[in-house]
Amino acid sequence: MFVRFGKHFLFNFKTKIFLTRNELILMFISKRGDMAVFKKARTESVLFITLDSCRYDTFINAEIPHMRAVGPIWRAMAPGNFTYPSHAAIFMGFTPGDAQSKESFVNPMIGKIFKMRGGGFSGPGKHRFILEGENIIDGFKIRGYYCLGTGALAWFDAKQPTGKVLTRDFHDFYFPGNVWFLEKQLNWMSKKMKENDRPVFLFLNIGETHFPYYFQGAPWNKDINPCTPMAGEKTMPLNAGAARRRVWNMWTQVLNHYWNHLRKAIR
Numbered sequence: 001m002f003v004r005f006g007k008h009f010l011f012n013f014k015t016k017i018f019l020t021r022n023e024l025i026l027m028f029i030s031k032r033g034d035m036a037v038f039k040k041a042r043t044e045s046v047l048f049i050t051l052d053s054c055r056y057d058t059f060i061n062a063e064i065p066h067m068r069a070v071g072p073i074w075r076a077m078a079p080g081n082f083t084y085p086s087h088a089a090i091f092m093g094f095t096p097g098d099a100q101s102k103e104s105f106v107n108p109m110i111g112k113i114f115k116m117r118g119g120g121f122s123g124p125g126k127h128r129f130i131l132e133g134e135n136i137i138d139g140f141k142i143r144g145y146y147c148l149g150t151g152a153l154a155w156f157d158a159k160q161p162t163g164k165v166l167t168r169d170f171h172d173f174y175f176p177g178n179v180w181f182l183e184k185q186l187n188w189m190s191k192k193m194k195e196n197d198r199p200v201f202l203f204l205n206i207g208e209t210h211f212p213y214y215f216q217g218a219p220w221n222k223d224i225n226p227c228t229p230m231a232g233e234k235t236m237p238l239n240a241g242a243a244r245r246r247v248w249n250m251w252t253q254v255l256n257h258y259w260n261h262l263r264k265a266i267r
Contacts, residue, residue: 044199045145045199045200045201045202046129046140046145046200046201046202047200047202047204048201048202048203048204049203049204049205049206050086050087050090050204050205050206051206051209052083052152052153052179052205052206052207052209052210053083053209053210053211054209056075058209059073060073074098074101074106075098076096076097076098076106077096077097077098077099078096079094079095079096083153083155083205083210084155084166087151087155087166087205088165088166090136091135091136091137091166092116092119092120092135092136093108093112093113093114093115093116093119093120093131093136094108094112094120095108095112095113095114097109102125103125104123104125104126104127105128107123107125108123109121109123110123110124110125111123111124111125111126111127111128112127112128113127113128113129114127114128114129114131114136114139115127115128115129115130115131116131116132116133116135116136116139117130117131117132131143134169135169136201137149137169137170137201137203138169140201141169141171143199144198144199145198145199145200145201146171146196146198146199146200146201147169147170147171147172147200147201147203148170148171148172148173148189148192148193148196148200148201148202148203149167149170149172149173149174149202149203149204149205150173150174150175150176150185150188150189150203150204150205151166151167151173151175151203151204151205151207152175152176152178152179152180152181152182152185152205152206152207152208152210153179153205153207153210156173156175156205157175158173158175159175163175170203172192174188174189176188178207179207179208179210179212180207180208180215180216180218181207181216182206182207182208182215182216183216185204185206189202189204
């Protein structure tokens with residue numbers, strides 16, 4: 001499909017929105033080169049977004065017309081049960097999928113968006129990118145891409161030993177300090193993109209959809225966690241939690257607000 005913003009056609013690949021129990025995956029591939037010469041390394045730029053812990057039912061019930069307009073929505077199973085294993089698998093080419101589907105990319109066992117040579121079973125369908133290297137980031141670097149990433153969860157804090165695994169292969173990576181700093185992430189991305197003239201693999205992990213479900217300017221105390229198992233003594237009364245979840249839906253509108261900012265960053 002073509003996705004149109006004003007006069008600009010930004011993406012000319014079938015944009016996929018994968019909704020899982022653990023996160024939302026948005027995959028955009030933007031044409032920046034000769035699509036006809038398949039023997040050469042493709043030169044499309046790739047924007048990969050994960051909305052951490054954003055559930056399928058939350059997304060479907062949200063008022064997000066701009067995001068819905070991007071492409072079809074697929075209910076999919078994440079390759080891991082929390083942030084680290086999901087992203088570790090994704091970076092090896094095992095994106096979320098629907099095991100019942102016979103469509104490439106929707107079911108990565110049929111055909112992968114990112115296929116690593118020597119890694120995993122090669123299904124009967126088509127692969128979008130066939131990459132060499134240790135993982136997909138390394139694979140895009142080998143192709144001459146500028147690999148840029150930013151993640152909101154602590155698993156992406158490169159200053160910690162546990163945060164190095166998911167971040168070390170990027171040319172530049174930014175950890176904003178907590179899960180509610182999307183604006184900082186976008187500003188950093190915009191600055192880095194202005195300094196670059198190569199095809200880009202751009203990864204963005206968004207944390208506002210992860211507990212404590214707080215975004216900058218939200219009308220509640222971020223220190224009170226509605227996620228009962230993680231809250232300890234700071235848990236919320238049931239009625240307060242329900243009220244907060246209703247107000248939390250405001251975040252989807254905030255995310256829509258950022259959408260124009262995001263698309264400008266990847267031009």
